[in-house]
Amino acid sequence: MASTPRLAIDETKLKEYLLSLPLDLDVQSEWQVLQFNHGQSNPTYLVICDGRKLVVRKQPPGKLLQSAHAVHREYRVMKALQETRVPVPRVLSICKDVNVIGTEFFVMEYVQGRIFQDVGLPHLSAEERRRVYHAKAKVLASLHSLDVDCIGLGDYGPRHDYCLRQIRRWKKQYLASVSDRHQDMLDLARWLEENCTGSSSKVCLLHGDYRLDNILFQEEGTEALAVVDWELSTLGDPWSDVAYMCLGYHLLKVPGLPFLPKPLPQGIPTEAELLEHYCQLAGREVPTKKEWVFYLGLGLFRVCSIVAGVGARAAKGNASAANAAELGASANKLASYALRLVMSVQKSPAPASSLVSRADASMHLRLKLEHFMKSKVYPAEQTLYAHALTEERWTIHPLMENLKQEAQRSGLWNLWMPADTAEGLSKLGLEEKWIGPRLTNEEYAPLCEMMGRSIWGPEVFNCNAPDTGNMEILARYGTRAQQHRWLIPLLQGRIRSCFGMTEPQVASSDATNISSVIRIQGNKCLVEGTKWWTSGAMDPRCKLCIFMGKSDKESTLIHKQQSMVLVPMDSSGVRVVRPLTVFGYDDAPHGHAEVEFKDVLLDAEDAILLGAGRGFEIAQGRLGPGRLHHCMRLIGMAERSLELMVERGRSRVAFGKPLAALGSFAGQLAECRIQLNAARLLVVQAAKVLDREGFKGAKGDIAAAKVAAPRAALRCIDQAMQVHGGAGVCQDTILPSLWAAARTLRIADGPDEVHLATLAKMELRFTRSML
Numbered sequence: 001m002a003s004t005p006r007l008a009i010d011e012t013k014l015k016e017y018l019l020s021l022p023l024d025l026d027v028q029s030e031w032q033v034l035q036f037n038h039g040q041s042n043p044t045y046l047v048i049c050d051g052r053k054l055v056v057r058k059q060p061p062g063k064l065l066q067s068a069h070a071v072h073r074e075y076r077v078m079k080a081l082q083e084t085r086v087p088v089p090r091v092l093s094i095c096k097d098v099n100v101i102g103t104e105f106f107v108m109e110y111v112q113g114r115i116f117q118d119v120g121l122p123h124l125s126a127e128e129r130r131r132v133y134h135a136k137a138k139v140l141a142s143l144h145s146l147d148v149d150c151i152g153l154g155d156y157g158p159r160h161d162y163c164l165r166q167i168r169r170w171k172k173q174y175l176a177s178v179s180d181r182h183q184d185m186l187d188l189a190r191w192l193e194e195n196c197t198g199s200s201s202k203v204c205l206l207h208g209d210y211r212l213d214n215i216l217f218q219e220e221g222t223e224a225l226a227v228v229d230w231e232l233s234t235l236g237d238p239w240s241d242v243a244y245m246c247l248g249y250h251l252l253k254v255p256g257l258p259f260l261p262k263p264l265p266q267g268i269p270t271e272a273e274l275l276e277h278y279c280q281l282a283g284r285e286v287p288t289k290k291e292w293v294f295y296l297g298l299g300l301f302r303v304c305s306i307v308a309g310v311g312a313r314a315a316k317g318n319a320s321a322a323n324a325a326e327l328g329a330s331a332n333k334l335a336s337y338a339l340r341l342v343m344s345v346q347k348s349p350a351p352a353s354s355l356v357s358r359a360d361a362s363m364h365l366r367l368k369l370e371h372f373m374k375s376k377v378y379p380a381e382q383t384l385y386a387h388a389l390t391e392e393r394w395t396i397h398p399l400m401e402n403l404k405q406e407a408q409r410s411g412l413w414n415l416w417m418p419a420d421t422a423e424g425l426s427k428l429g430l431e432e433k434w435i436g437p438r439l440t441n442e443e444y445a446p447l448c449e450m451m452g453r454s455i456w457g458p459e460v461f462n463c464n465a466p467d468t469g470n471m472e473i474l475a476r477y478g479t480r481a482q483q484h485r486w487l488i489p490l491l492q493g494r495i496r497s498c499f500g501m502t503e504p505q506v507a508s509s510d511a512t513n514i515s516s517v518i519r520i521q522g523n524k525c526l527v528e529g530t531k532w533w534t535s536g537a538m539d540p541r542c543k544l545c546i547f548m549g550k551s552d553k554e555s556t557l558i559h560k561q562q563s564m565v566l567v568p569m570d571s572s573g574v575r576v577v578r579p580l581t582v583f584g585y586d587d588a589p590h591g592h593a594e595v596e597f598k599d600v601l602l603d604a605e606d607a608i609l610l611g612a613g614r615g616f617e618i619a620q621g622r623l624g625p626g627r628l629h630h631c632m633r634l635i636g637m638a639e640r641s642l643e644l645m646v647e648r649g650r651s652r653v654a655f656g657k658p659l660a661a662l663g664s665f666a667g668q669l670a671e672c673r674i675q676l677n678a679a680r681l682l683v684v685q686a687a688k689v690l691d692r693e694g695f696k697g698a699k700g701d702i703a704a705a706k707v708a709a710p711r712a713a714l715r716c717i718d719q720a721m722q723v724h725g726g727a728g729v730c731q732d733t734i735l736p737s738l739w740a741a742a743r744t745l746r747i748a749d750g751p752d753e754v755h756l757a758t759l760a761k762m763e764l765r766f767t768r769s770m771l
Contacts, residue, residue, distance in 0.1 A: 009033070009045070009101040014056065017100050018047065018107065021093050026050045042071055042231060046110065053112075055089065058105035072096070073156075074230040075106040077205070080151045085142040087226045111226040113216035119248045119264070126267025131222035133269050134277055136212060139224045140245055141281035144204040144238040149427075149480055151205075153235070155610050159203045159476065160420030161694055162236030163298060167192045168697070170305040177305075177312040178331075185308075185335040188301055191342050195294055206241045208232030212248070239287060242278055243295035246271050247303065250296060254330070254337045293345045300338035307331040362443045369412055369450055369461075376403055377454050381734065384456050389731070393588035394538060403460045404493055408433065414491060415439065415447050416463045416629065421475045428483060434491045441625065441687035445632050449680075452633025453640040455737055459590075462491070466499040466535055469626040470546050473564075477610040477618055482566060485606075486544050496539050500531040500547040500567070500595060501619070509754050511616055512558045516549035516597070518565055525551075525607055527567060527600040530577075533748075538579050538591025543569055547597065548619060551612050562615030565607040573600035583740040624695030627702055627749045631683045631709035634745060637738045638676050638716035644735065645669065645720035652723075659723060672716045679705070679712035700762045703755035710752075713742040 011033045019025055029050035036044045045056040059071055075094045082090060094106040121129045148154050158165065171189045175181065207214070209232045216226040249271040252264065269277065279286050287295070308331040380399055387397045407413055414436035422438045439447070451457035458464035467490055474487040489495045506513040516529025529549055536542050544566060551563035567574065577594040579586045586592075610618055646669070649660035659665055686701035695702075717739045721728030728735050746752050 009058070013100045014047070017095060018049075018054065021107070023052075023054075023092065025052065042074075053110035054092070055108050055110050056101075056105055057108070058101060059103035061102055070231065071104055071106055073233065077153065077156065077230045077233045078108070080153050084146060084151060086139060086146070087224055088230075089226050089228065111216050112219065113225045114219050115213055115216055117213045119212050119268075121268070122265065124267075126265070128222055129265065129267035130269060132212075132217060133274055135217070135222055135224045136215060136245065137274055137278040138281055139215065139227060140207070140210055140241060141278055143207060143227075144241070144282055146205055148203070148205050148235060153205060154479065155477065155614075156205070157234035157236065159235055162203075162234075163240065163294075164193070164196050164692070165694065166236070166240065166298060166302065167196060168693070170302050174305040174308055177309040182332045182335050184332070184339045185301075185304055188297065188304070188335055188339045188342065191339070192294070192297055192301060195342075202238075203235050204238040204241075206234055206236050206238065208234060208241070208244075210241050210245045237295075238282075238284075239291070239295045240298055242275065243292070244299040244302070245278075246274060247296070247299050250300065250337070250341065251303075251334075254333050290345050293342055297338055297342040300334060300341070304331050304334045304338065307334060362439070365412070365415070365437060365439075366446055366450070368410065369415075369447055372407065372410060372412060373450060373453065373457065376406060377457050377460055381454060381456065385731070385734075385737075388588050393586075394540065394591070396540065396589055400456070400459065404462070407461050408493070411437075412461050413493075414462050415451075416444060416468045417471075417475075418444075418625075421472055425475060425483075425487075427480070428488060430488065430491065434488075440691045441628065442684065442691055445684055445687045448629055448632035449636040449639065452636030455734065455741065457636075458633065462493045463629075465626060465629065467497055468629060469622045470497045470499060470544070472625065473546060473609065473618060473622050476621065477614075479605075481606065482609070486566060489543075494541075495543040496536055496541040497544040497546065498534045498536040498539075498542055498569075498593075498595075500529075500534050500545045500597075502531060502533045504530060504532045504594070509751055511548070511562065511619055514548060514550055514562060516547070517553075518547075518549040518551040518563050520551055520563075520604060520608070520612055523604050525565060525602050525604045527565060527573075527597045527602060530594065530596050532592075532594040533580060534593045534595045535587075536590055537569070537576055537593035537595050538586075539589050545569055545574070545595070546609070548615050551615075555613065557613075559616040560613040562619075563612050564609040564615040564618050565602060566609065567597065567600060567602065567607070571600050571602065573598045582744055583736075585737060585740050621695060623749060624690060624698065624702055627706050628683065628686055628690060630745050630749060631679075631686070631702075631705045634709040634713040634742055635676065635680050635683060637742055638672075638679075638713040641713075641717040641720040641735060641738060642669070642672055642676065644733065645672075645716075645723050648720070648723045665723070668719050672712075672719055675712045675715055679708040682708050700759055703758040706750065706755045707752050707759075710742055710746045714739065714746075717742055 011031070014033065015031055019027055026049065032048040034046045034048075036046060042057050043060055045058075047054045047056055057071055057074065072094060075091055078088045078091045081088045089111045090109040092107045092109065094104075096104050098104060116132065121132060124132065148156065167189060174185060174189075207227065207230065209229055210227075214227060214229045215224050216228065217224055249264075275292075276286060278284075311329060311331060380403060383399055384397055387393060411433070413433065417436040417438065418441065419438040422435045425435060448458075448463065451461060451463055471487060471490050474483055474490070478487060486495075486497070490497060500516075501511070501514070502508040503513075503515060506515055508514065516531065517527070519526040519528070527547060527549065529547075531547070534545065537545065546564055547567045548562055548564050550561045552561050555561045575596045575598070577596050579588075580592045580594060582592065609615075646660070649665055649669070650658055652659045654662065682701070682705040686698055686705040689698040689701045717735055721735045721739065724733060724735060727733055730736070
């Protein structure tokens, strides 16, 4: 089980570290350090001192794949599980100082028990085999029943698109670790991506590598004593864990695969029996055959990627197991079996009735929204615009609140909220009317475009920036307390918010330049800095600022220096310095403000989002959908401008002819239509990719849309202004305010140059990979 270490460590430094812990170890006693033979992942050592046994688990040496071998995550999850029904070894300490034994490691208590590496359990009776397998299912059901928020793991991983993210993660790791790629593995990845439809299951804590040989059992019984190897644990779809537990039944069917008995002995439940036993314990329905095969395929894909990586590490000489090379050679056999399995149950197309019903519901929303815009919003524009020119412009006109109430009653509220975000709000006790219709980004695009035709449109339906981005942040990353205090009133339209990122003294398009400071001192944090272009801060209903600042300037990881905190706008030390104008428009009552934060003292638990050093991560998640929503609204601005241009061209007469019949009008109109339609297609494409692959996968598409949409809108608006003449540049039309908003969006949420650089970098990388 344990022998002389194959991967040597500095035993003297390890001894010094262990003696520094409050463990009552005897410095004079004989010490022995052995390495466990079992396991292919993080090297694990048994330390024996005067009869006391400890286990040290460390990262392997050498260059590692990104996110792999994260022992700090293992430590965190095992610590969180100490007082639950899920048995784990007691963790004692974590050491991030790589100067001790070469890499990061943690220490835990040794658990005396037995590990069954042979899934056939040849030395047990038939009844004992049944009990071991049932105990394995029982522990997994207990794990999946935990409330991740209650045990402090609510931020342990993203809560959406788990299966799709897993497919991409393991595909990326496979491509990164293997140079001679197997076609069946690539085809399997493609099939999984095409057939990934998401899950209706509640997000659970997953083990991620739940196998029989990752469980310690009683030496003389069948009770599970401890679950180990939590390296791949995360939040996600419980069925992937269940399928992984059942992979042994399929590994037996792979021709030539080493180390597995064929067939399984008497007493071991069949795959169907074990699945049904888990479902009974967990209170879940057994999945359909098609669903089950997908999860099995996903599990086998992960095993293939892991095994291929083991083989690659063996070739480099830094694998932790002696049989690594032999195991790595089986990856291609596994991939071929997995592909045959998933292809045996091709995904049937969705029933035509369900596709039609969803399309009908989306079209019904679109028609209802169009009617509301024409009958309610457009007629209100002149009143709202006139109010914005008075001394009372920083107050809320009753007409706006009336329109919002009518939109709520019409079911046109929070149209922006995607389904995966909405699922996370089930525990808040909100009525369905506050959550919205749960549209995809692609379905939301034409609705957002229609709202964008009016400067005041998005607010009427609670789909306005920066509130939508802030609500998504709170929904995805906020604690329950933060959501109850801020998210619920925002969803109900009772308050508004702002986002404090841009600063006057630095180029804020590079978030690493941020100079504002968040000093975390025990259970308090102190906020210092000046922000400007803080949209919404002038609004009397604005009660919250999501503030980004540096909490650890000394960190060598520049993207871990920033944090985000929730700052109540009525906090002592918050001062709105002045409104900023956009080409003379102050956009009252919403406004764009310069805001000073001076010695703002906050309760850290109430204020910090997701955790210290996670600000950049949150910002990236927020900017993806937010940028695309701006693009959608820009298409609406451009479309309305063209309508006004056509109307003016037909009705206005000069030199004895309608303007539409003169000179270059037709050519300019056609050029505008071509550029506008091209931009719309880029926006819709980005929305599709964002739905399917998330922000990382859609980054390039969003960058392209973010450059194209403002340019197209500006051309259309500018041409409409030209056709209107003097009326096009004064307060008698909406065109000047549309132009000002569109021009600003070539800078807001990243200037064109940043997005062009992103696209160029991706293109160069792609081209290089093709050579």
